Amino acid sequence: MNQDIYVVIEHLQGQVADISFVMVAAAKTLAQETGGQVVGLLLGHNAQEMAKTLSADRVNYLDHPALAEFTSDAYINVLSKIISAEAPRAVLLGNTSIGADIASALSVRLGLPLVNSCVSFSADGKFTAQICGGKIMTEGSLPEPTALATMIPGGYKPEDGQSAQPPHITPVAIDEIDDLRVKFVNYIEPEAGDVNISEESILISIGRGIQTEDNIELAEELAELLEGTVCASRPVVDQGWLPTSRMVGKSGQRVKPKLYLAMGISGAPEHIEGITDSEVIIAINTDATAPIFDIAKYGANIDMLDLLEELIDQAEESKGG
Amino acid sequence: MKIVVPIKLVPDLVEELTINDSGTALDMTWLRLIINEFDDHAIEQAILLKEKSGGDVIVLAPDGEGVDDMLFTATAKGADQVIKLIGNFEDGVNSHALARAFSDVIKDLQPDIVLTGVQAHDDQDGSVGPLLAEFLGMPYIGYISGVDLENGKALTKKEYPGGLIGEMEIILPAVLGIQAAEQPPRYVAISKVRQASKTSAIDEREVTDLNQSGGPIIDRMFQPEAGEKATMIDGDEEEIAAKLIEIFEELGVL
Amino acid sequence: MAQTTVSKSASFSETFYSSLFDVTDGERIRTCLQCATCSGACPFGYLMDYPPGRMIGLLRADKFDMVLDSDTIWMCVSCFACTEFCPKNIPLTPGLLTRAKEEFLLAGTIPQELQDAFENSQRYGNPLGESPRKRADWAKDLPSEVTILRKEKRPVDVLWFVGDYPSYHPRVQETSRAMVKLFNLLNVDFGILGPEENSDGDSQRLAGESGLFEVLAEKNGKVFDKYQFNEIITTDPHAYNAIKNEYPKLGIEYPVRHYTEFLADHLDELQKLLKENGKTRVTFHDPCYLGRANDIYDEPRALLNAIPGVDLVEMSHNRTNSLCCGGGGGGMWLDGFQWEKAHTRLSEWRVREALLVEADVLAVACPYEAPRFEDAAKTVKGAENLIVKDIVELLFDALAT
Numbered sequence: 012m013n014q015d016i017y018v019v020i021e022h023l024q025g026q027v028a029d030i031s032f033v034m035v036a037a038a039k040t041l042a043q044e045t046g047g048q049v050v051g052l053l054l055g056h057n058a059q060e061m062a063k064t065l066s067a068d069r070v071n072y073l074d075h076p077a078l079a080e081f082t083s084d085a086y087i088n089v090l091s092k093i094i095s096a097e098a099p100r101a102v103l104l105g106n107t108s109i110g111a112d113i114a115s116a117l118s119v120r121l122g123l124p125l126v127n128s129c130v131s132f133s134a135d136g137k138f139t140a141q142i143c144g145g146k147i148m149t150e151g152s153l154p155e156p157t158a159l160a161t162m163i164p165g166g167y168k169p170e171d172g173q174s175a176q177p178p179h180i181t182p183v184a185i186d187e188i189d190d191l192r193v194k195f196v197n198y199i200e201p202e203a204g205d206v207n208i209s210e211e212s213i214l215i216s217i218g219r220g221i222q223t224e225d226n227i228e229l230a231e232e233l234a235e236l237l238e239g240t241v242c243a244s245r246p247v248v249d250q251g252w253l254p255t256s257r258m259v260g261k262s263g264q265r266v267k268p269k270l271y272l273a274m275g276i277s278g279a280p281e282h283i284e285g286i287t288d289s290e291v292i293i294a295i296n297t298d299a300t301a302p303i304f305d306i307a308k309y310g311a312n313i314d315m316l317d318l319l320e321e322l323i324d325q326a327e328e329s330k331g332g
Numbered sequence: 333m334k335i336v337v338p339i340k341l342v343p344d345l346v347e348e349l350t351i352n353d354s355g356t357a358l359d360m361t362w363l364r365l366i367i368n369e370f371d372d373h374a375i376e377q378a379i380l381l382k383e384k385s386g387g388d389v390i391v392l393a394p395d396g397e398g399v400d401d402m403l404f405t406a407t408a409k410g411a412d413q414v415i416k417l418i419g420n421f422e423d424g425v426n427s428h429a430l431a432r433a434f435s436d437v438i439k440d441l442q443p444d445i446v447l448t449g450v451q452a453h454d455d456q457d458g459s460v461g462p463l464l465a466e467f468l469g470m471p472y473i474g475y476i477s478g479v480d481l482e483n484g485k486a487l488t489k490k491e492y493p494g495g496l497i498g499e500m501e502i503i504l505p506a507v508l509g510i511q512a513a514e515q516p517p518r519y520v521a522i523s524k525v526r527q528a529s530k531t532s533a534i535d536e537r538e539v540t541d542l543n544q545s546g547g548p549i550i551d552r553m554f555q556p557e558a559g560e561k562a563t564m565i566d567g568d569e570e571e572i573a574a575k576l577i578e579i580f581e582e583l584g585v586l
Numbered sequence: 587m588a589q590t591t592v593s594k595s596a597s598f599s600e601t602f603y604s605s606l607f608d609v610t611d612g613e614r615i616r617t618c619l620q621c622a623t624c625s626g627a628c629p630f631g632y633l634m635d636y637p638p639g640r641m642i643g644l645l646r647a648d649k650f651d652m653v654l655d656s657d658t659i660w661m662c663v664s665c666f667a668c669t670e671f672c673p674k675n676i677p678l679t680p681g682l683l684t685r686a687k688e689e690f691l692l693a694g695t696i697p698q699e700l701q702d703a704f705e706n707s708q709r710y711g712n713p714l715g716e717s718p719r720k721r722a723d724w725a726k727d728l729p730s731e732v733t734i735l736r737k738e739k740r741p742v743d744v745l746w747f748v749g750d751y752p753s754y755h756p757r758v759q760e761t762s763r764a765m766v767k768l769f770n771l772l773n774v775d776f777g778i779l780g781p782e783e784n785s786d787g788d789s790q791r792l793a794g795e796s797g798l799f800e801v802l803a804e805k806n807g808k809v810f811d812k813y814q815f816n817e818i819i820t821t822d823p824h825a826y827n828a829i830k831n832e833y834p835k836l837g838i839e840y841p842v843r844h845y846t847e848f849l850a851d852h853l854d855e856l857q858k859l860l861k862e863n864g865k866t867r868v869t870f871h872d873p874c875y876l877g878r879a880n881d882i883y884d885e886p887r888a889l890l891n892a893i894p895g896v897d898l899v900e901m902s903h904n905r906t907n908s909l910c911c912g913g914g915g916g917g918m919w920l921d922g923f924q925w926e927k928a929h930t931r932l933s934e935w936r937v938r939e940a941l942l943v944e945a946d947v948l949a950v951a952c953p954y955e956a957p958r959f960e961d962a963a964k965t966v967k968g969a970e971n972l973i974v975k976d977i978v979e980l981l982f983d984a985l986a987t
Contacts, residue, residue, distance in 0.1 A: 308563065
């Protein structure tokens with residue numbers, strides 16, 4: 012019985028998506044238990060280069076003009092034939108705009124059970140999945156003989172799915188892909204302009220505690236040293252001190268940075284709504300009872316303006332030496 | 333143009349969720365249900381399509397607490413027909429079972445296009461939309477934030493990360509998984525919903541067999557450990573700044 | 587009547603105009619002088635495309651549908667200033683503005699923030715979207731236990747209708763806790779409804795959602811029916827207004843007082859418990875729904891004057907021409923929208939008025955006000971030290987024990 016773990020590689024506009032590396036890392040854990048190989052499935056057209064950084068045992072590369080851009084129909088067509096023929100132990104797909112478009116169809120077409128939204132797998136082949144916005148976790152064994160699973164990020168670092176050594180790449184011929192009912196037309200690029208804070212990894216967020224427009228310079232200085240971006244809670248934007256594109260919260264944007272430094276922000280519910288996906292929240296506020304401290308990982312009860320100057324000095328030292 | 337919108341109710345996360353005695357599923361007794369937010373967008377998109385290009389909008393939902401109100405709200409927004417699926421839904425059904433149940437009813441309706449929410453937060457075995465598409469033998473595109481209809485085809489805008497949009501054409505009949513309607517779901521005055529409940533009807537269809545195969549078997553369902561309050565850093569600005577620099581370095585930010 | 591050759595069917599303006607007569611004294615609108623006092627008295631009148639006076643002009647010109655094309659109606663905070671000053675006593679707030687907002691709602695065009703508040707009110711019984719089961723959590727861990735009627739099922743003297751913000755908003759919960767202490771010191775036998783209580787619905791009604799108001803009122807009415815009590819006391823002027831003036835129209839009738847009336851009644855007893863806490867200059871902001879809407883101006887002042895050391899001063903807008911904090915009529919849920927239009931907040935104007943009379947303390951008596959004025963004080967220059975407190979909290983602070 013085939014004990015390999017297949018990973019459907021996701022890529023867009025010539026770039027391999029992070030989730031692909033996460034899945035390869037996950038596949039490696041699973042493959043240890045099953046004794047099989049980690050096999051990347053790369054579908055595309057003139058896209059072989061993208062397989063190079065995958066830390067898989069091998070990559071099956073399927074080239075066809077109809078696969079030049081992702082479409083659900085073409086991918087389902089090709090993958091269903093492969094999975095049906097080769098019956099691997101598991102197939103991992105991203106719970107993304109690419110993977111989620113095809114996983115369910117494969118489940119029905121091939122009669123294979125599907126486990127959605129997996130975060131990680133254990134050494135003994137169990138999955139841990141996350142639902143209800145992260146409030147509920149589930150555990151179970153991967154169904155046999157072939158399991159389909161979609162993954163979300165968070166359980167593995169993309170670096171663990173990458174390798175300097177390219178994997179063995181096998182071109183695989185495809186039969187004609189006909190009767191395609193979905194056709195890619197073109198991309199519409201996002202508007203150029205101010206920063207998109209929802210994509211930023213380091214955010215220095217300021218609230219009423221900044222007190223004057225001039226003080227924002229200090230926040231900008233710190234942001235520069237940390238290679239981050241300045242954003243704000245509503246009152247600052249209302250004053251016209253920062254554009255609305257920088258507003259975080261219910262009426263602004265949801266952010267998911269690695270670091271969210273909330274300075275002079277009390278933590279009203281409308282603001283909290285926008286930051287719950289942050290990895291680490293650090294809160295600075297003169298009010299020790301501010302609700303922001305309920306969700307922050309670290310906090311300090313000090314005036315943000317006093318702290319900013321000192322933080323900038325020390326950060327400069329740490330960088331420049 | 334027949335636009336069919338299957339929707340479902342999901343656990344409301346405002347309330348505390350509890351796990352049942354066997355430890356493998358949510359305790360349904362105290363669960364408050366609300367319409368899946370993405371399904372609400374699907375209804376809105378359907379009404380917008382009807383306003384743009386004409387047609388009939390048919391909304392379907394499985395029986396559950398509050399479903400009548402939800403369906404009358406759809407009627408008040410402009411749905412032409414609302415259908416409630418009657419079956420053994422109280423203990424919760426997975427997406428595969430719901431998709432099968434929907435496909436039996438929707439087949440007979442012979443829709444031109446099916447709109448449904450791209451996902452729901454309680455989807456343990458995939459989402460209803462793409463499963464339904466396969467049961468109906470229709471093509472599917474998900475993460476849709478714009479739809480235009482033209483001569484047997486739909487031109488859609490599919491959302492990718494970072495604000496990138498992929499324009500895709502799909503041949504009808506088809507199923508679309510809606511991420512966001514072209515405008516936020518409209519408000520309908522409660523007096524209008526009440527009026528709808530007095531002047532219009534909810535059709536019913538029986539669902540006899542809820543086949544749940546296709547989902548995972550859960551050994552254990554649990555809640556992650558509750559978060560704690562912030563670890564407070566003491567000292568004057570020098571000491572606090574120093575500690576913060578340490579944390580930044582640990583995080584790989586400095 | 588003369589025969590017309592062109593068929594005459596009622597226009598939107600006509601239908602709308604006639605509907606106004608259903609409001610108590612609504613027909614007085616026919617006597618409007620077009621003097622524009624209403625538009626001038628309105629705190630945001632200068633920003634509206636169609637302030638009240640102009641709306642009536644349009645009605646008369648059979649062009650009321652033009653009003654539906656503008657969104658500035660949502661600047662109205664239902665503060666009753668127009669109604670108060672109309673020389674012909676036209677009930678403008680209920681008899682024009684609220685009705686107009688209902689039309690907007692039926693047409694489906696309302697700002698998103700307001701929509702969220704309505705949906706939350708319907709789903710969770712409160713506009714904040716908080717879990718109904720947690721409505722009485724503020725009363726846990728208090729030195730004395732608060733009777734929740736569903737658990738204790740006994741008759742009480744006073745049913746204390748707490749309200750949405752006093753139950754859920756962290757700042758206003760402090761007022762609720764202070765109230766408990768005062769009730770206990772005065773040996774008041776009271777109970778609360780806790781999770782069974784729903785939003786009074788008044789602000790939602792004034793923002794145009796009459797259907798929602800009816801649903802909420804009916805729910806509350808059913809709960810009131812279950813229990814035995816002599817009167818309802820509330821700390822919220824909006825709930826007071828609803829229960830006193832609007833619920834009876836739906837057949838829900840109970841004696842109700844605002845806490846200032848209740849405490850003023852017990853003033854002699856209360857006085858003995860108060861001690862001086864230092865000299866403070868206090869000014870009182872008349873809430874719209876206590877003052878203009880219900881003519882209660884003296885009782886709050888009596889309470890403040892009873893606190894030893896308090897020097898009560900009046901702001902330039904006081905009593906009948908008090909300046910709204912901006913929270914009523916849906917204003918609490920239109921902050922973003924109103925800010926976009928005005929780039930100022932009524933609460934900030936009010937804080938400046940308090941500073942002009944050199945007040946140390948801005949005293950309030952409505953749950954919307956403490957959070958609104960405290961937020962405003964943070965951005966108004968010179969207001970960093972202004973203290974905002976509900977009368978209940980000031981009494982609590984002055985207790986001798």
